[in-house]
Amino acid sequence: MQELKDRVRPVTDKDKGLPTFSYSKIEVFKNCPLQYKFKYMDKKYSQDTSIALELGSLCHYVLETKGKMIASGQAVDYDKLNNILQNGVTETDEKTKEELLGVVQLRRKYFEVWHEADNASGASYEEKIKLFDKVLHEEMEDTTWQPTYFEKPFEFIWDNKVILKGFIDRIDVKDGQYRTVDYKTSKKIYDQSKLATSLQFGIYALAILNEFGELPIESQYRFILIDDEQYALTKGWEKRLIKALDKVFGDIEASENKNLFIPKPTPLCHWCNFCTTNPEATIYKNECEYYSKWTPTQKTFEVNKKWNALENNNTEKKRKLVF
Template sequence: MDDQPPAAEPPRRPALSPSRASDFKQCPLLYRFRAVDRLPEVPTREQVRGTLVHSVLERLFSLPQAERVPGRAKELLRPVWTELSSGRPEWTDLFPGDDPGELHGWLESAERLVDAYFQLEDPRRLDPEACELHVETELGSGVLLRGYIDRLDVAPTGEIRVVDYKTGAAPRQIGEAKAMFQMKFYAVVLWRLRGVVPKQLKLMYLTDGQALAYTPDEAELVRFERTLEAIWQAILRAGRTGDFRPSPSKLCDWCSHQSRCPSFGGTPPEYPGWPEPDPGDESILDRAD
């Protein structure tokens, strides 16, 4: 019998993720740079720290409930950092080798975020259904939604809680608006997948040790679903023409692409055309923001 080469996986359809939808709402040109041109971005220490803390909390919930204590969580920090940074020189380059104190201080700041988590809840009392859960659904209009949920709690009665950890330092008002957009996105996906409107959307802000809880209703999710459909149609229109316009705001201060942005005297690269197979993926840094 002749050996046959493995069949190539069919390309995934383009999808909308919460981060990419938020990018387009914030600035269509930013969406283009990230999803179409896929330009590299130098990560910040804050972004990488967020990824590390998210990964530690994910590993924490894989431990027996009795072991989910602060000391055990902090023991995970260095091995998880070693694992995550392996093969990612752009991460390790954030900490020059001639000053090991910088990495030590950065890990201590991650420890403080982990400690703050334990001030908000006791993980020994929780039994999540999933952590870092990949979710995907297609709306009736044909729009494909895709993303990752930090944590999904399901009560014995079937009630669903979506939990998201926030470690970033974005301006609070803008940051909360973006975070709630993300949470409603997940609520729509879960509602369409399971036929149940999540009972609670919970944001846990580890920098200041505060939590924000919100209860959506079905009518609100119907309206939000229409918003997502409108965003996707606007993306497709821009994709056909290449007309992704900049939208200057306070968030430009955090943008990696000012040198290419017309609002700052730059020139975008030549438009490469609508990407295939899929511009919807979120990076590991997106998921930790």
């Protein structure tokens, strides 16, 4: 733990010029540097949304509301929670800066896909909402851990180089020890390879260390639409996390210095706001030429255009001469 303590410290006024990263920003670069360039370098922010994003935000909010009831010593008002779930909230959500639609509105908005079974869990959104109701009544009922912090904001300096910031869905406390919980609305649980050195939970652990002086003893992914869970950060994760962060920030720095952001076409392209196959994409849907042609109904390894390193290096050089 000492090596982590040596690399983590609070943010001061002198640090405000340092580059700022969230876990999601880092993950975008790891998945596709070109998408990272479009979004964070070119500032092409999209307001595109999807049923998965909107339903995920709604379910997060409902669980957060239940957690705050428990933490404040109130009896859980399931009528209120169900009303939020069905009808949404009109006040602006702190994270999304938007109102949250309820199931009634989402069912109408996404009627074409609402009753379709997904290709991983085999369940439709109608079935998932019924399962979520079960999760809602069972979650945070274990009195061993006390749910204490919800949508907990954090900000700290990593290695005197970058500011890491974000929100933690939930932090539980037990006898002065901490557990971080992240709600997922994924169709299936993760491969084991993603759990051993979870970058997301590694960053959350550093945030706990920075604020409370201790590392969490548990890190739990809670899959709230399929009622499952997984634990992350296996033995030795601290050293592996340091290597992973050093590598990704080194790769980002090299890409920015060279102005070279190489695309990584995968099935994830189908959900990218810069990809023409994404049915929810709008203003930037034709931005990328190098996308995978994979779709849920056409599973293929084909790409629209192959990356040519020589061609693109020449393009970047010409741009530098112009500017």
